[in-house]
Amino acid sequence: MRPFKYSGTGSVNAASQILAVNPNAKLLAGGTNLLDLMKEDVERPDELVDISRLNLTSVKMISGGVNTGGLSIGALDKNTDTANHPLVRQNFPLLTQAILAGASAQIRNMATTGGNLNQRTRCPYFYDIAMPCNKRQPGTGCGAFEGVNRNHAIFGWSENCIAVHPSDMCIALVALDAIVKVQGIDGTVRNIPFSGYHRLPGDMPQKDNNLNPGEIVIAIEIPKNNFAGKSYYLKVRDRASYAFALLSVAAALETEGNKIKQVRIAMGGVAHKPWRATEAENFLSGKIADEKNFKEAADTAMLMAKPLEHNQFKVELGKRAIVRALMQAMNGGRI
Amino acid sequence: MQEESLFPDLTNDEKKLIEDFLSEDVNELSDFGAKRREFLKQVSTVAGAMFAYQLMGGQEVFAHSFNQTTGDEINHANIENGITVAFKVNGLQKTLEVDPRMTLLDALREKLLLTGSKKGCDHGQCGACTVIADGRRILSCLTLTATCEGKSIVTIEGISKNGQLHPVQAAFIKHDGFQCGYCTPGQICSAIALMNEAKNGEVSFVTADVRVKARPLQLSDEEIRERMSGNICRCGAYPNIIAAIREVHSGKNVAELWKFAGENNQTQFKSSV
Ligand SMILES: Cc1cc2nc3c(=O)[nH]c(=O)nc-3n(C[C@H](O)[C@H](O)[C@H](O)COP(=O)(O)OP(=O)(O)OC[C@H]3O[C@@H](n4cnc5c(N)ncnc54)[C@H](O)[C@@H]3O)c2cc1C
Ligand code: SF4
Ligand code: FES
Ligand code: FES
Numbered sequence: 001m002r003p004f005k006y007s008g009t010g011s012v013n014a015a016s017q018i019l020a021v022n023p024n025a026k027l028l029a030g031g032t033n034l035l036d037l038m039k040e041d042v043e044r045p046d047e048l049v050d051i052s053r054l055n056l057t058s059v060k061m062i063s064g065g066v067n068t069g070g071l072s073i074g075a076l077d078k079n080t081d082t083a084n085h086p087l088v089r090q091n092f093p094l095l096t097q098a099i100l101a102g103a104s105a106q107i108r109n110m111a112t113t114g115g116n117l118n119q120r121t122r123c124p125y126f127y128d129i130a131m132p133c134n135k136r137q138p139g140t141g142c143g144a145f146e147g148v149n150r151n152h153a154i155f156g157w158s159e160n161c162i163a164v165h166p167s168d169m170c171i172a173l174v175a176l177d178a179i180v181k182v183q184g185i186d187g188t189v190r191n192i193p194f195s196g197y198h199r200l201p202g203d204m205p206q207k208d209n210n211l212n213p214g215e216i217v218i219a220i221e222i223p224k225n226n227f228a229g230k231s232y233y234l235k236v237r238d239r240a241s242y243a244f245a246l247l248s249v250a251a252a253l254e255t256e257g258n259k260i261k262q263v264r265i266a267m268g269g270v271a272h273k274p275w276r277a278t279e280a281e282n283f284l285s286g287k288i289a290d291e292k293n294f295k296e297a298a299d300t301a302m303l304m305a306k307p308l309e310h311n312q313f314k315v316e317l318g319k320r321a322i323v324r325a326l327m328q329a330m331n332g333g334r335i
Numbered sequence: 336m337q338e339e340s341l342f343p344d345l346t347n348d349e350k351k352l353i354e355d356f357l358s359e360d361v362n363e364l365s366d367f368g369a370k371r372r373e374f375l376k377q378v379s380t381v382a383g384a385m386f387a388y389q390l391m392g393g394q395e396v397f398a399h400s401f402n403q404t405t406g407d408e409i410n411h412a413n414i415e416n417g418i419t420v421a422f423k424v425n426g427l428q429k430t431l432e433v434d435p436r437m438t439l440l441d442a443l444r445e446k447l448l449l450t451g452s453k454k455g456c457d458h459g460q461c462g463a464c465t466v467i468a469d470g471r472r473i474l475s476c477l478t479l480t481a482t483c484e485g486k487s488i489v490t491i492e493g494i495s496k497n498g499q500l501h502p503v504q505a506a507f508i509k510h511d512g513f514q515c516g517y518c519t520p521g522q523i524c525s526a527i528a529l530m531n532e533a534k535n536g537e538v539s540f541v542t543a544d545v546r547v548k549a550r551p552l553q554l555s556d557e558e559i560r561e562r563m564s565g566n567i568c569r570c571g572a573y574p575n576i577i578a579a580i581r582e583v584h585s586g587k588n589v590a591e592l593w594k595f596a597g598e599n600n601q602t603q604f605k606s607s608v
Pocket of ligand 3: 453454455456457458459460461462463464465474475476477
């Protein structure tokens with residue numbers, strides 16, 4: 001690991017100021033992604049700003065304003081605390097399931113909301129500094145494009161980068177229309193809709209998200225919804241636990257009689273950002289909640305898929321996973 | 336001393352340490368069914384003896400004796416960007432001056448000579464470095480020492496009390512929850528924390544319905560497997576690890592999946608060859 005200066009910090013403002021002055025400084029939250037990448041020599045900050053002790057921890061019900069009854073999560077709440085918070089388990093069980101699908105108990109005890117959002121891709125070419133990678137070193141090419149790309153994207157990729165976002169938590173958050181609250185260098189706070197937080201690679205794969213320099217994630221808000229009784233997070237991976245998703249589906253439904261009033265479908269492991277299957281949602285809206293319609297919706301969701309050499313299986317897998325996640329959700333989200 | 340010949344390669348000091356330890360803990364050993372003599376038969380290699388010794392929390396003694404020979408007083412003045420961190424390790428207050436790059440795992444092993452916590456992968460992928468920080472299991476290989484100011488860390492060396500094995504340690508021995516033992520300190524720390532999590536009613540990815548509130552939780556084997564998935568065992572001792580955890584978690588006796596080959600079994604074996 002390269003030498004760096006360790007800076008503690010007393011406030012979000014102070015942390016932003018360091019980022020503003022030193023473009024090579026990075027925020028340190030749980031460290032589970034950043035330290036790993038620094039050991040690999042992929043990340044090379046010369047200063048770490050330890051924000052882990054800032055007072056950005058509180059899972060709570062929002063009272064007042066348009067989002068009354070919604071949920072607010074602090075940027076530094078540990079993944080374990082968020083997943084197990086009674087409000088989350090009761091009202092947003094999809095989020096609990098998605099968080100618990102990721103990593104291990106030890107890592108979830110360390111990992112934070114902000115770190116989870118800003119974790120980087122697990123593309124092996126990104127991790128291996130001997131390989132070309134536009135995300136790590138713009139202009140060097142994409143090692144995965146003509147390499148082994150079994151784990152890579154089927155939606156929204158460009159020839160510059162075919163990586164996927166690795167988070168499970170974020171798939172639930174995009175399905176639940178979360179809002180990311182970020183604070184800038186001048187202290188102003190802005191709201192970014194979750195679906196607009198992460199980016200597609202385009203010709204700037206080095207940029208994972210739309211944070212401006214020096215901006216810090218301070219909280220996530222989830223609007224109130226009626227999905228708690230019918231939601232499910234399905235994760236498909238190479239081993240039963242402690243592995244990143246090959247593909248995952250977050251499904252949530254609100255029904256009236258046997259008709260679908262509202263539905264949300266989001267996918268992980270398929271794109272550079274948490275992927276909302278909007279066409280499938282539109283198709284299902286107002287229809288009867290049965291397997292036949294779910295299958296048709298899944299076909300719709302996959303129409304735009306552009307698989308690569310080694311990940312063609314993700315198209316059929318994606319269809320089946322969508323159907324199964326929706327069926328499980330209708331079954332009360334129980335396993 | 337009949338046992339003495341079992342440790343031909345040890346120095347007299349090391350022999351004495353093991354002697355002292357074994358004579359103190361005969362009772363505990365017989366608690367889980369192995370008499371001292373039988374136990375020693377099994378532990379007939381130096382590596383095995385050292386390992387058993389380590390498992391039983393005797394490492395601090397070794398650490399202290401090492402301290403005297405390696406010289407604890409390293410001159411820290413030249414550490415680039417060095418910072419001073421004060422935190423508790425196994426109940427004892429420690430103050431270290433460290434390079435900010437130093438992980439907690441390296442500080443424990445290299446600075447405090449607590450080598451029970453193991454470096455398996457150094458990248459968060461195996462759990463061998465698991466320790467308990469402020470009551471929660473974490474990975475010491477992905478924790479910077481610099482971030483530990485004021486924290487209280489418990490390692491495998493700190494879980495036995497007054498020479499008594501922690502029940503999870505005893506259960507791992509009873510159930511043979513290891514082979515090479517490299518993953519074991521992490522497994523045991525992880526298992527201890529797991530039981531607290533279950534007491535607090537924390538759910539997992541395989542919990543049937545996360546909306547149902549229940550505490551304490553009684554964990555099925557499937558639940559234990561999922562909750563222990565952050566600890567990889569290259570030797571594949573998983574069934575025995577699960578049996579050990581189930582026994583302590585449920586408070587009910589669980590039958591061993593193995594037993595020592597006694598005289599009878601040996602004759603049987605010989606006659607069948
Ligand atoms: C072996 C292993 C397996 C894993 N498996 C999974 C899995 O199956 N599913 C899954 O979803 N994840 C998995 N993870 C990833 C894990 O979830 C992330 O590493 C973790 O969420 C990152 O959080 P952190 O607080 O540790 O972030 P850090 O490592 O501290 O930070 C990560 C990045 O986010 C930035 N950052 C942190 N906080 C903020 C903030 N408030 N504002 C702006 N930027 C910020 C940091 O500067 C850094 O660039 C796994 C990790 C490991 C090591
Ligand atoms: S897919 Fe993206 S991250 Fe992977 S090698 Fe190509 S450019 Fe790098
Ligand atoms: S050494 Fe820490 S997880 Fe492997
Ligand atoms: S006992 Fe050898 S790795 Fe687990």
